[in-house]
Each structure stands twice: as C-alpha cells, then as structure tokens.
Amino acid sequence: MDFLKSAVASAISKGPAFGYAFGDRVDIDESIWTLYNGTKREDGSKCSIFSFEVNSNKSRLPLARNALRKLRTLRHPGVIKVLDTVETESYIYIATERVSPLNWQIKRKSLAEETLKWGLHNVAKTLKFINTDATSVHGCIRPASVFLSESGEWKLGGFEALSSMKEDDAMLPTYGSLIPDANRYMAPEITKGGWEVIKQNPTHAVDAYNYGTLIFEVFNGGFSGSDQLGQMKSIPPSMHQSYKRLLNPNPKARMSVGQFWDQGRRLGGFFQTPLIQVTDDIESLGLKADAERDELLGKLDEVADDFPADFFKMKVLPELLKSVEFGGGGAKVFGTVMQIGTKLSDEEYEAQITPVVVRLFANPDRAIRVCLLDNLPLMIDRLPQKIVNDKIFPQMVTGFSDVAPVVREQTVKAVLTVVPKLSDRIVNGELLRHLAKTSNDEQPGIRTNTTICLGKIARNLGANTRAKVLSAAFQRSLRDPFVHARNAALLALAATSDLFSEDDCATKLLPVMCPSLVDKEKSIRDQANKTVDIYIARIRKFSSTMPDTMLPSPSVSSASATAPRMGTPANDAAGWAGWAISSFTNKLTTATGDMITSSMSADQSSQPRSASVPPPIPTANKPPPPLASRSGMTLTKHSTIIPAIASPDTSTGFEDTEDFADDWGGFGDDDNSKNNGTNSNNNKSVDEDEDPWASPAPTSTTSFEDKGEPDFAGWLAAQSKQKAKNPLPKGLAKSSATKPAAAKMSRPTVGARANTEWPRAKPEKKTVVAPKKEVKKVETKAAEDEEEGWGDAW
Structure with a gap:
C-alpha cells in the first residue's frame, strides 16, 4: 500500500501537473481502475481519483482510454461528474466528484x-x-x-x-x-x-x-x-x-x-413513489404554485425517513434554500429547511445555511423577516456570535421601527432568543434604546411584550444600569391603561426583586406598586398583593439587620450644652405622631425671657373685637426706646389702638389646638403664607422666648409724626370688606393676592414694611409718639432663623 502510494507520487512528480492529492484507497470489485479518495490541492474539497497504471495492465489500455474519452464528452445528471483528467504513457488519472461503490x-x-x-x-x-x-x-x-x-x-x-x-x-x-x-x-x-x-x-x-x-x-x-x-x-x-x-x-x-x-x-x-416524485419535482420547487409547493412539502415530510440523509443535505436543502430566497417558498419551506438543518454538522450548517440566513435578514420582505424571527430559536445555537453581532442584529433592529405591528412584535419576542449572543455594549446600549421605543408603542400587546422581555433579560443587563432602567420601565407599565401591561409589570417586578437594593425597594418601587393594590381589576389587585408581599418581606428581613439607632449615646448628648431638645417616640406614649406635637408644645411652654407689658388697660384688652382686627402688639415690661430713634421712621396715627396679635376666640371658631392636617405636604400653602404674612407685618419682632399665643397686652396710644409709614386705617377698612366677603376666621380665610414670597415663614423687618401691599394713606399733620418697645435685635434674628429652618426641615 505504501509502496503503491510512493509510486503514484513519483509518477505524478514526473508527469504533467495534476491539481489533486491522493488519499486512502477504496476497495471495489474487479475493475481496471484503482479508486482513491482525494482532495483538491487548491481548496481542499473532496474528490475521487480513478487511476489506471499502464505498465501493469497494458492489455486493457484501450478500455481505459475509451472510458476517459467518453467521460469527457458525455454529460448527464446520472453520470459521474468529471473534474479533471490527465493521461501519460505510464498512467491515466480521472478526478471526479466524491463517490463510493x-x-x-x-x-x-x-x-x-x-x-x-x-x-x-x-x-x-x-x-x-x-x-x-x-x-x-x-x-x-x-x-x-x-x-x-x-x-x-x-x-x-x-x-x-x-x-x-x-x-x-x-x-x-x-x-x-x-x-x-x-x-x-x-x-x-x-x-x-x-x-x-x-x-x-x-x-x-x-x-x-x-x-x-x-x-x-x-x-x-x-x-x-x-x-x-x-x-x-x-x-x-x-x-x-x-x-x-x-x-x-x-x-x-x-x-x-x-x-x-x-x-x-x-x-x-x-x-x-413519494420519494421519486419529490426528487423529480424538487429542482423546480421555485417555479411551482403555492398549492403544488405545499403538496410537495407534504410528501417530503412523509419520505424523510426513507430518504438518504446525504440527499437531503446535498440536493433537497439547496433547492429549498433557493425557493425561500428567490422563489417565494415562505415559512413552510423554511421550516423544512430548519428540520433538515438539525441533521447537519456545525461545519455543514455554517457552509450551507448560515450564508443564506444572513442574506435573508437583509431582505426587505416582511414575510421572510417574520419567518426568520419565528425560526430563530432553531438556528441561534448554530450561528457564531460574531455573525450575530456584526451581520444579523444590525439588520434585525430595523424591525423595532417597522410600520407593520406584527414585525415589531416578533422582533421584541426574538430579543429573548438573540440576547445571549449579543455583546454587553449592544445589550446596554442599542438594544435598550429600541426597547424604550417599543415600551411606548401604540399597540398595547407590544408594550406588554416589551415589559415581559425586559423582565426576562434583566440579568443580561449591566449592573450599573440595570436597576435604573428596570425601575423606570416597570413604573411606566404600572400606569399603562392596558390591564395585561400592568399585570406584566407586577410579574416582572416579582421576578426581578433580587436585582434591586433594599433602599430602592422601599423608596422607589413600593410607592409605585401600592396604587395597584386598589386597581379596578381584581387580577391586578391580587398580583399586586403578591408582589408587594415579596418586597415587604425582603425589606423586613433587611431592617432586622440594621442597628436600633444612629443617634449618639446619652452621655455624648448631655455633654453638648447647645444641643437642641427633641422629642423621640420612646418618650411619648400618646401615639405614633405624639412626639411631634409634644415637641412643638414644649418649645412654646419652655420659652424663657421677659413678657412684653403694655400701657393698655385691662378693660381694653378684655373688650370683644372682630377676628379680622389684628391683635395688639405685646410690649415688654421694660419700656423700650422709641421706635423712631431705632429705625428713623415714624407712623401716622389713624386709630387710638395699634392692632395686636389675635388671640384664640371660641366665638369665631378658633380652638386652642392648632390643626396641621392642611399643612402635611409642607408650609408653602396659600393659607399659611397669607396668615404668616399678616402676622409678620403686624408684629415688628418677637423674641425667641416669647409666646405667640399669649394674651394681648395694652399698648401705648402716644401719637407720632407721619413719615410715610403704612395707613392702618385703610388697611383696617380693607380687612372689613374682606370679612364681609369671607366670613371665615382670619386664620382660615384664603387670599388670592398672596405673593409667592409670603410662603416663607419669616418676619419682615421694620424697614421692609414700606414694600408691602398695604394701602398707603395720605399724610396727616398729627404728631404720634412711637410706642416704647424694647426689642433685642440679636434675639429677633435668632427667632427668625429658627422658625425658617424648622419649616424647611418639615
């Protein structure tokens, strides 16, 4: 055997060029030829080589030469296909397609x-x-x-x-x-x-x-x-x-x-027989009508077991691929192609089917695109990752924006199949951008499928963008008017609960899921209860591992003399909100300092007054220096009594306890800003330790010169008109003229009164002596800062 190979090799080296290499010898019956398996030197493709040695069989040389001549000239599908021949005085070689006896x-x-x-x-x-x-x-x-x-x-x-x-x-x-x-x-x-x-x-x-x-x-x-x-x-x-x-x-x-x-x-x-009919008709598959094509494919399924497997690979499969690509074979033909493809090796699949699949994805025919997406699960494992990223996915993404809803929907579904083959850059970049568009699609089914898709590919997303993208997408789906979209969002949230941090679960996801607990659809309410239970169980488990408090120890707190007093839930047994109310009350009752006295008689202070009239300003026990000497301004006297802070009056609907229900969302409401602005204009400055709810003290009625200050008479007239329109107590009346700046809980200084909206009165020639009030500027500033900061913190 080795000697024969060496002899053949030496003969080839001395003879004309022959572009085929000899392989193993094939055993055949008695014949003038010796059969070898060979390969083409140029591309390594398989072939067979019929060899005739002249010196060893000269009597049959005419037969060998006749066969060589007839094979060169006779062409028929049923005749062995000749690739190349060479004839010398010592041998005859005929290279043909690969055959076996x-x-x-x-x-x-x-x-x-x-x-x-x-x-x-x-x-x-x-x-x-x-x-x-x-x-x-x-x-x-x-x-x-x-x-x-x-x-x-x-x-x-x-x-x-x-x-x-x-x-x-x-x-x-x-x-x-x-x-x-x-x-x-x-x-x-x-x-x-x-x-x-x-x-x-x-x-x-x-x-x-x-x-x-x-x-x-x-x-x-x-x-x-x-x-x-x-x-x-x-x-x-x-x-x-x-x-x-x-x-x-x-x-x-x-x-x-x-x-x-x-x-x-x-x-x-x-x-x-079905087998013979299929082989005769398979070559004209692309020219057949739809009915004839369906009949042929039905026969093909019947004879699949009787057919030689190699015939499917070499003859039937190429014709089917031609029919799909050029003859309009459609989904049924391509389904048969996928069935045959399961019998192919990876090398055969890559050589025969992969190039056609890549070309089909570039085909603008929507029917072919849907057919490819439907059969993608059958071929994705055979497609190399580089082919998917570089050639298939760039063509596939055009389906996300296709005008046909069926193409968009099938493209979204195909993401689940193709995402394992995509690179992280594509998944976290281009793919998410396209899914963001389909999540707002006009078709509710496509929106729902996008939510399902995001839930299933959540673990393929990058850790840096996963929580942000999913929480935003699911939050949007929870507000979807389509019931199945909301249900899909709840199911996706339940399946991906472990991908979010405990802080996100408590602060971002639970608040958006809770409205689903009272959804109009019972199925949504039931699923919302299940999903919320999953998140609450996780949060409770996490909270059990947290420390009891982050506040410093009592020894550290007592060492700091300037630390503010704050109530804690542990010190209050009145309820979950009792600590907040007691803290506010303690602030008022524990204030220290001198109470402001007034020259007003007890009779005047006890006289009934309208709720719209500002209460008299309390004065300190020690007469303060004249206001004019401190601020350089005088006020025009229009009344014998300066309005003071209004005290609670049960006859007008006030109660001793203040209601914070209207202010739960903050202190920027219109009613509060109006009340605060009125009180700040009527009270020039209040010590931090003063009690704003104390009874009004008599005020001085000494007149002073008019220096362009506000007209209190006009202001009182305006308040009377306002009372006629709005009979509610002053503290509950709404004002449409409230400025946005009045929403802040700060008291304007005396010098800022000229910029208020009070009506300015014409100056009168009466001399009014400023009331003697002692106000500590430092304490006033501290009170303002404390009050503003408290409102912001709330």
Whole structure:
C-alpha cells in the first residue's frame, strides 16, 4: 500500500501537473481502475481519483482510454461528474466528484426498498438517454459500475466498453471479452454467438438484460449466475411482469430500459413513489404554485425517513434554500429547511445555511423577516456570535421601527432568543434604546411584550444600569391603561426583586406598586398583593439587620450644652405622631425671657373685637426706646389702638389646638403664607422666648409724626370688606393676592414694611409718639432663623 502510494507520487512528480492529492484507497470489485479518495490541492474539497497504471495492465489500455474519452464528452445528471483528467504513457488519472461503490450498500442490505426503487429509477433514466438519445450501448451494467455520490444519488460509471453502434470500430464487439467478470453478466445471445451478435440485435438488448440482473442483485444482495434470475421473491410484485420482459431470452422481443422506465412512471406504476416524485419535482420547487409547493412539502415530510440523509443535505436543502430566497417558498419551506438543518454538522450548517440566513435578514420582505424571527430559536445555537453581532442584529433592529405591528412584535419576542449572543455594549446600549421605543408603542400587546422581555433579560443587563432602567420601565407599565401591561409589570417586578437594593425597594418601587393594590381589576389587585408581599418581606428581613439607632449615646448628648431638645417616640406614649406635637408644645411652654407689658388697660384688652382686627402688639415690661430713634421712621396715627396679635376666640371658631392636617405636604400653602404674612407685618419682632399665643397686652396710644409709614386705617377698612366677603376666621380665610414670597415663614423687618401691599394713606399733620418697645435685635434674628429652618426641615 505504501509502496503503491510512493509510486503514484513519483509518477505524478514526473508527469504533467495534476491539481489533486491522493488519499486512502477504496476497495471495489474487479475493475481496471484503482479508486482513491482525494482532495483538491487548491481548496481542499473532496474528490475521487480513478487511476489506471499502464505498465501493469497494458492489455486493457484501450478500455481505459475509451472510458476517459467518453467521460469527457458525455454529460448527464446520472453520470459521474468529471473534474479533471490527465493521461501519460505510464498512467491515466480521472478526478471526479466524491463517490463510493454501490457494492458496499448492496452486500450489507442497508438500503430500504423505496431507496432501491429510487436508485434503479435514476439508472434507468440514464440508460434510456444512452440507448435512445446517444444511440450507444453501455455494455457493463452491474453494481461495480454504479456509484453513490455524496448526496446519495446513484451515478453511472464503467464506461470502458461504451460504444456507438454507428461506429465501425466500436469497442464492445472487439474488447467486450476484456471486461472484468464479463462471463457472469453475459447476455444469452452473446453466450451463444459471441460479441459480434450485438450489431445484429437492437441497441438496447444487452443493456436491458444487464439491467434485469442489476434489479435482482440489489433486492437480493448478490448474484452468482443466470440460473438465479427466476427467483423473484425479494423483488417487489409490481415489478414482476416488467422484470420478466427485461430478461427475455429473445433479444428482439426484449423490453428496453426506456420502456421499463415508462411503465414504472405510469399512474400507479412501481416508480410512482413519494420519494421519486419529490426528487423529480424538487429542482423546480421555485417555479411551482403555492398549492403544488405545499403538496410537495407534504410528501417530503412523509419520505424523510426513507430518504438518504446525504440527499437531503446535498440536493433537497439547496433547492429549498433557493425557493425561500428567490422563489417565494415562505415559512413552510423554511421550516423544512430548519428540520433538515438539525441533521447537519456545525461545519455543514455554517457552509450551507448560515450564508443564506444572513442574506435573508437583509431582505426587505416582511414575510421572510417574520419567518426568520419565528425560526430563530432553531438556528441561534448554530450561528457564531460574531455573525450575530456584526451581520444579523444590525439588520434585525430595523424591525423595532417597522410600520407593520406584527414585525415589531416578533422582533421584541426574538430579543429573548438573540440576547445571549449579543455583546454587553449592544445589550446596554442599542438594544435598550429600541426597547424604550417599543415600551411606548401604540399597540398595547407590544408594550406588554416589551415589559415581559425586559423582565426576562434583566440579568443580561449591566449592573450599573440595570436597576435604573428596570425601575423606570416597570413604573411606566404600572400606569399603562392596558390591564395585561400592568399585570406584566407586577410579574416582572416579582421576578426581578433580587436585582434591586433594599433602599430602592422601599423608596422607589413600593410607592409605585401600592396604587395597584386598589386597581379596578381584581387580577391586578391580587398580583399586586403578591408582589408587594415579596418586597415587604425582603425589606423586613433587611431592617432586622440594621442597628436600633444612629443617634449618639446619652452621655455624648448631655455633654453638648447647645444641643437642641427633641422629642423621640420612646418618650411619648400618646401615639405614633405624639412626639411631634409634644415637641412643638414644649418649645412654646419652655420659652424663657421677659413678657412684653403694655400701657393698655385691662378693660381694653378684655373688650370683644372682630377676628379680622389684628391683635395688639405685646410690649415688654421694660419700656423700650422709641421706635423712631431705632429705625428713623415714624407712623401716622389713624386709630387710638395699634392692632395686636389675635388671640384664640371660641366665638369665631378658633380652638386652642392648632390643626396641621392642611399643612402635611409642607408650609408653602396659600393659607399659611397669607396668615404668616399678616402676622409678620403686624408684629415688628418677637423674641425667641416669647409666646405667640399669649394674651394681648395694652399698648401705648402716644401719637407720632407721619413719615410715610403704612395707613392702618385703610388697611383696617380693607380687612372689613374682606370679612364681609369671607366670613371665615382670619386664620382660615384664603387670599388670592398672596405673593409667592409670603410662603416663607419669616418676619419682615421694620424697614421692609414700606414694600408691602398695604394701602398707603395720605399724610396727616398729627404728631404720634412711637410706642416704647424694647426689642433685642440679636434675639429677633435668632427667632427668625429658627422658625425658617424648622419649616424647611418639615
């Protein structure tokens, strides 16, 4: 064996260039040829090489040269395909498509009956062409002359004795006796009269008889002599009558192979099998109508088990791909392609199906796009990641913005299949941008599927963007008017609860889920309860691991003399909000300092007054210096009494306890700003330790000069009109003229009074002495700061 290879290699090196390399030798029956598996040097593709050594078999050299010549000129689908030939004085090489001897399958009886019929049908069709169209005689029909291609088709070879009866120097009459094993397959007339009688009989006679012996051998697994031909037990009954006519001892009455083929092709004939019909029609699949195509595909499913697997790969699959890509085969044809693809190796899949899939994704036909997306789960594991990222996904994303809703929906669903093959950059960038668009789609089903998709690919998202993207997307879906979209959001939140931090669960997600607890749909309420329970259980588990308090220890608190006093829930047993009220009350009752005294008599202070009249300003026990001396301004006197802070009056609806219900959202409401502005204008400054709810003290009625200060008489008149329109107590009345700046809880200084909205009165020529009030500027400033800061903190 090694010697033979070395001899062949040395012969090639000395002869003309031959672009094929020899491989392993293939065992065949008696033949003038030696068969090798080979490869093409240029691309490594597979081939077979028939080698004839001249020096070792010179007597049969005419047969080898005849075969070389006929194979070069004879072209037919049923004939072995020749790739290249080379002839020298010492050897003849014929490189063909990769083939294997039929004898291997015949001896093992490994072929099904339908497959045997299909093979005999192909050989009969080829012989009909040789006998009728080429007017030639093959003369060597036997299993040794038939080969199986890579696709499993039966290909005819053995053209050593192929002769045209029109030629004077025909090879068969002269060299027929040199054919290996000729006596075993010799026709009866040749046995009696020799090879010369061929010219006296019909052209088809010899080949018809040999074809009959081929039928017997393929169904029985062997053939030893003509005496066995009458045993037809293994031959299909539908063939018996025609089979006998092929073996007729009279060559002139013998049925031709062409006639045998025609009888088998008739309605109900032995060649009318689904397998044969599929192979005949598969090449014209792209030209068939929809009904004919569906019928053919139905037959293809029926014979899938009988078909040679290689035939599906090499013949059926390429035709199906052509039909899908160019012939409008549609989803059904592509589904068959995917079924065949499961039987392919990774290398075969990448070579045959992957290039077509890439081209189909670039096809603008929406039907093809939907078909590809539906079958993506069947082929995603076979597609390389680089192909998916670089070629398939850039074409796939066009479906997110397609005008057809079905394409958008199928694209969203396909994300689940393709996301494992996408890079992190694409997933966290381009993919999320497209999903953000479909989450606002006009179709509620697409919005719902986008939410489901986000929930399922949540763990493929980057840790830095995952929580932010998911919380925003699910929050939007919870407000969706479509009930299934809200349900999908709740289900997704339940499935991804472990991806959020405990802080996000408590501060971001629970607040947006709670409205679903009172949803109008019961299914949403039920699911919301389940999801909220999951988050609350997680938060409770986390809170149990937190420290009891973050406040400093009592020893540290007592060491700081300036630390403010604050109430804590542990010190109050009145309820969950009792600490806030007690803290506010303690601030008022524990204030220290001198109470402001007034020269007003007790009778005046106890006189009933309207709730719209500002209460008198309390004065300190120690008379303060005149206001004019401190501020450089005087006020015009229009009343004998300066309004003071209003005290609670049960007759006007006030109560001793202040209600904070209207201010829960903050101190920026219109009512509070109006009240605060009024009180700040009427009270020039109040010590931090003064009690704003104390009874009013008498005030001085000393007059002072008018220096352009506000007109209190006009202001009182305006208040009276306002009271007529709004009979509510002053503290509850709403004002439409409240400025936004009045919402702050700060008291304007005396110098700022000129900028208020009070009506300015014409100056009168009365001299008014400023009341003597002692106000500490430092304490006033501290009170303002404390009050402002408290409001902001609330």
